[in-house]
Amino acid sequence: MFKHKLALIAGAVAAATGSMHATASDSADIGLLSNGYSVMVWQDFIARSGSGNGAIAAGNNIYIDYDNPSFNNRYGVAQSNGGYSLSSGKVTTTEALVAGNNVVFGESSVFGNIYAGKTVDLAKNYVLGGTKQKFENVSADDLPFDFDDAKEDATELSLELNKKDSTGTVTLKSSAELVLTASKTDDDIQVFTINGQDESGKSFDLANIRSIYLEGVDQDTTVVVNFKGEHPQLSGGLHGFHSAKTVFNFAEATTLNITSFIDILGVVLAPNADIESSSGNAYMAIIANSLVAQGGPGAQLTLQGGVFSGDLSLDDDDSDDDDDSDDGDTGGGDTGGGDTGGGDTGGGDTGGGDTGGGDTGGGDTGGGDTGGGDTGGGTTKPLACNGLYGVSGRDGKPMVYVDLEKGIVNQPFDFDAPNHKSDAVAYDAINDRLYYITKTNGSLAPKVAYVDMQTGADVELATIGGGYRLVFSPDSTRLFASSGRNIVEINPTNGAVISTIQLAANDESITFGMGDLVFINDDLHIVTKQHLVLADLENKKATVIGKHGVDGATGAEVGADGHLLISKINAATSQTTIFKVNPNQLQDQPVVIATVDYAINDLALRDYAGQTCDTDVVDPVEPTMPSILAIEAIADRQVEGDALIAKVTLTGEEEAVLTIDLASNTADIDVDFSSKVSVSFDDGQTWQSNVDAKAGSVTVPKGVTSALIKVASITDADNEGDENFRLAVAFSHAPDVTKTALLTIVDKPAGGGNNGGGNNGGGTVCDMPRVSFITALSIFNGEYTQDSKAFTYEGGEMQFEVGFNGPAQCNGNYQFNLNDIETTQGIDYSERVSVSSLSDSQWLDNVSVASGSATYAVKEGDEGFIVRVKTLADTQKEQNEVFTLSVWSKSDQSDVKYKDHSIENNADTDADDNPGTGDPDAGNPGSGNPGTGSGDSCSSEDEVPAMKFITALSVDEGRSYTKEGGQMEYYAGFEKEASCSGTFYFEFVDRHTVKGVDYSTLVDIETWDDQAKQTNVDASAVAAVQVVKGTAGFTITLTTTTDNEAEGLEEYLLHTWRKADKSDLYVKDHTIMNR
Known part of the structure; x- marks a missing residue:
């Protein structure tokens, strides 16, 4: 309901300003730079004080002016406070704040609508200007800002600008001044590169530069300044720049410091950087990963939200080839x-x-x-092959044929204008055409277009309001596009829109971004970034079937075997991995079938009955030589002394020689890792050892489909941080097709850690912290929700959180294993898990637990880690099944700790207990008169339903622990709804805590029925919850307190019961973490 595309905003603004004049073939997608937003970040925007005249969009949270009594207990005391005033500043939209999660807004005023994926938290004297409103719990598809598209477009634009050659010179005038001098040509764009060295070769540190001067540029010229390096700093004065025509591009930056009181005269384009700035004036948009505007006494960052009006042509070839x-x-x-x-x-x-x-x-x-062609005459234009085709969302990229057997892409035609920049492609089998939707360039609206697969000709049809998914019906008579939950039918003859349908989803928590449209058994489906969704156009419903297992799907198609082919782009390498997924068995792990050196945003399968390039029969059929489809690290980030393993996926029939080449990156060969590797062709059952990996080789037997390569890391006495190296493989008969993996060694301090000296015999220097707690809860879409429970339904996900008794003092290893009690690994739950630190959420996916314990490398400062497990659904009617996680760090496992978890049957009924044998006619109803007591009251304590689960989550972070000063909630669920009125009891019991000191004795109680919420209930001793007919459970909200003591983790318990003898006692523990 709130959705609009950034391209349309850009078009409207450009039309109003008359600023965009570049053509589709030679201009970058600059919609983000001209949409009137003052800030666009993918993570958090945080500001103490200031003002803005342009909307702010943050993919995670927005915290503005939160230093006031309303927020201090929840968000801490800020360093300064001066209020904040914000208006949307735009004529095309009315939003002022857009957050993917939460908005926290202090004692300030805003003149525009507020949109939040979760909550909007406002101070009591917050002023909402005019008739503006706040909107909470808005799905990602209904937010007025598409963060996935924006991040992709910003990254692409930044990388393209970073490639441009410099036109002007950079001169170090003094130790603190740089002069940028334009070339004397009439170029519409002047490009400068600041890389720490001027034109004459003099070196300088950007952090010491206090003034940057621009010379020789008029106000109509667009200026691009490319800053090199990962940690640049923008300091002092900028002189001579025209802000509406200037882009300061930080394509390589991961952090960016903007110093105080600077006038930022241009767009700041830093899509991967975390920016900090204390004060100044930003006249144009700031685009980054995150932005913290700290402020200070008398200091604030003012955001103007100006509209960029420059011309960012990216085509360096201005010749005319169409005379x-x-x-x-x-x-x-x-x-x-x-x-x-x-x-x-x-x-x-x-x-x-x-x-x-x-x-x-x-x-x-x-x-x-x-x-003349090959035979001196005739039409010999090459015919396109049948098979898989892809389009790229990046500029200047032609449509390509994807050779899955060889793991390469080919251009099917010598296109006259090879730019099929698009997010969507679909095949028309009747007319042998590949349809696509042009991706917006500048102020140009996207168009429906197609490539004639007989001639290679490009034909553009009508304009369309947008769409990043496209599919033909199975009979190729109807063409559908979609964006979010909107399904659009298009006339394939002229490109005109026939109808638009908005679908209502059965699960509002999922994101409908990215992905593709496919037909499975004649039913239309949406393949989103993570999910497979059935689209019922007749009833306008979207029904989530489940997760397809590819996190970040860009395109999809249905293969001849009925399996899904799903593409995913690796943003760091611009490579695309193609996965195969069985839509009827989504619990199965996706299978990698190819990795190609091309960024593919969408897929289409061509199956033309006429003559194509692959119809000529070659007789006799030559044996298929093997090729490499993909390489992936399956045991990465291992501590010094442990082995790292990569898996190479192969195809082919013949015996062949595989070359293996290890190369130093930040780790040195034969110093940090061995140049001798081990190779297995039977999934690790047997190994060939001492294989030379300095441009060495190994013979791959016939019919082998995969190879494991194990590299031993070497323990040393240096404290050097994490280091990585590259593993490259290729077949000797196809040396140009090389696949590469980057593997990381985690540093272990001198002395060998907790195993009594380790490999270098230095004695115990650092003992790993002991495991203090393990929690196990179900999760939904990777997050805890109110529905998270101490069990998981078949097909769902759950995670174990492992907490230490203090931060790790050095790097080290923890071993963990999943143990079957009533389960069978690989049948009831996946053999591959995901693991992450508790602190940084950098996930390691596809960690195998199939052959025993797995290793997780803990870094210094880590306070624990997470193991995420996917359970598998079956059709068996069975009892609930239990498995456990075991964790240890010592070689003798003397410190092992266990945690169990239950998988609940998801069949139509539980295990068949067989019908009773009693005579249904044996008893007759009594003849007495009914009693005179209260009709709804339970006659005994047994009639009050028993407790089924208790989930404990922190309010602020959704974690299974709570930091000092935070709030947490217990969700207590009954086995069934109450059929009568009764009483449930609870009490908090200290273990390492002191009641009333570490947590408040006043709690809030909210029953899961129509009763009013109770606040400040005394829980210093036993407290009661009144249950009425229909109650399904209750929630207790408790507040922990902050102190100045360094006391480590503290644990306390919640006891609940309904029977006087407490024979039904249910206990739930919870942990408070020291701040």
Whole structure:
């Protein structure tokens, strides 16, 4: 309901300002720079004080002016406070704040709507200007800002600008001054590169530069300044820049410090950087990973939200290759008969201009379509192959044929204008066309277009309001596009929109971003970033089927075997991995079938019945030589002394030689890791050892589909931080097709850690902290919710949180294992898990627990780690099943700690207990009169339903522990709704805590029914919860307190019961973490 595309905003603003004039073929997608937003970040925006005249969008949370009595207990005391005033500043939209999660807004005023994916928390004297409103719990698809698209576009634009060659010079005028001097040409764009060295070779530190001057540029010229390096600093004065025409590009930055009182005269484009700035004036948009505007006494960051009006042409070739005049530019094509007077095409398609020697000036045998071709005449334009095709959302990229067997892509035609920049592609089997939607460039609206697969010609049809998914019906008579939950039917003849349907989802918590449309068994489905969703157009419903297992899907297609082919782009390498997923068995792990060196945003499968490139039969059939489909690290980030393992996926029939090459990156070969590796062709059952990996090789037997390569890391006495190296593999018969993996060694301090000296015999220097607690709860879409329980339904996800008794004092290893009690690994739950630190949430996926214990490398400062497990659904009617996690760090496992978890049956009924054997007619109803007591009151304590689960989560972070000063909630659920009124009892019991000192004795109680919430209930002793008919459970909210003592983790218990003898006592523990 709130959704609009950034491209449409950009178009409206550009139309109003008349600023965009670049064409689709030579201009970057600059919608983000001209949409009037003052800040666009993917994580948090935090500001103490200040003002803004442009909307602020943050993919996670927005905290503004939170230093006031309303917020101090929840968010801490800020360093300064001066109020905050914000308006949307835009004529095209009314939003002022857009957050993917929460908005916290202090004693300030805002003139615009507030949108939040979760909550909006406002101070009591908050002023909402005019008729503006706040909107909470807005789904990602309904937010007025698409963070996934924005991040992709910003990253792409930043990388493209960073590639541009400099036109001007950079001169170090003094130790603290830089002068940027434009070239004397009439270029519309002037590009400068600041990399720590000036034109004469003098070195400088950007942090010491206090003034940057621009010379020789008029107000109509666009200026791009590319700052190199990961940690730049923008300091002092900027002089001579026209803010609406300037982009300060930080493509390589991961952090960016903007110093005090600086006027930022241009767009700050730093899509991967965390920015800190205390004060100043930002005249244009700031685009980054996060932004913290700390402020200070008398200091604030003012955000103007200006509209960029420059021209960011990205095509360096300004020549005209489409001359239709007589005899072309020079009497025969661009240079007199093809590229070189007969060269590659011997006259080209135009053969000397359309009427000056072309198709009629020599005919098919005298230059014709290919100037003689392979046989001196005739039409020999190559025919496209059947198979998988892809489009890229990046500029200047043609449509490609994806060779899954070889793991490569090919351009099917010599396109005249090879730019099929798009997020969507679909195949028309009737007319043999690949349809796509052009991706917006500047102020141009996207269009429906297609490639004629018989000729390679590009044809554009009507404009469309957007869409990043596209599919034809199975009979190729109907064309559908979608964006979010909107399904649009398009007339394939002229590209006009026929109808639009908005779907209502059965699960509002999922995100409908990215992905594709597919037909499975004639039913339309949406493949989102993470989920497979059935789209019922007739009833306008979207039903979530489940997670498909590929986190970050960009495109999808249905193969001949009915399995899904799903693409995912690796943003760091611009490579795409193609996965195969069985839509009927989503609990199965996705299978990697290929990795290609191309960023693929969408897929389509061509199956043309006519002649194609692969219809000629070769007799005899040659044996298929093997090829490499993909390489992935399956045991990465191992501590010094442990082995790292990569898996290489292969295809082919013949025996072949695989070359293996280890190369130093930050780790040194034969110093940090061995140049001798072990290789297994049977999933680790047997190994070939001492294989030379300095440009060495190994023979791959016939029919092998995968190889494991194990690299031993070496323990040393240096404290050097984490280090990595590269493993590259290729077949000797195809050396150009190389696949590479980057593997990381985690540093272990000198002395060998907790195993009595380790490999270098230095004695115990650092003992790993002991495991203090393990919690186990179900999760939904990777997060805890109110529905998280101490058991998980079949097919769901759960996670164990392992907490230490203090931060790790050094790097080290923990071993963990999943143990079957009533379960079977691989049948009831997946053999591959995901692991992350409690603190940084950098997930390691596909960690195998199939062959015993797995290793997690803990870094210094870590306070614990998370193990995430996917349970598997089956059709068996069975009892609930239990498995456990065991964790230890000592080699003798003397410190092992266990935690169990239950998988609840998800079949239509529980295990069949068989019907009773009693006579249904044996008893007759009594004849007495009913009693006179209260009709709803329970006659005994047994009638009050028993407790089924208790979940404990922190309010602020959704964790299974609470930090001092935070709030936590217990969700206590009954086995069934109460059928009568009764009483449930609870009491808090101290273990390492002191009641009333470490946590408040006043709690809030909210029953899961229509009763009013009770606040400040005394829980210093036993307290009671009144249950009425229909009650399904209750929630207790408790507040922990902050002190100045360094006391480590503190644990306390919640006891609940309904029977006087406490025979049904249910206990739940919870932990308070010291701040």
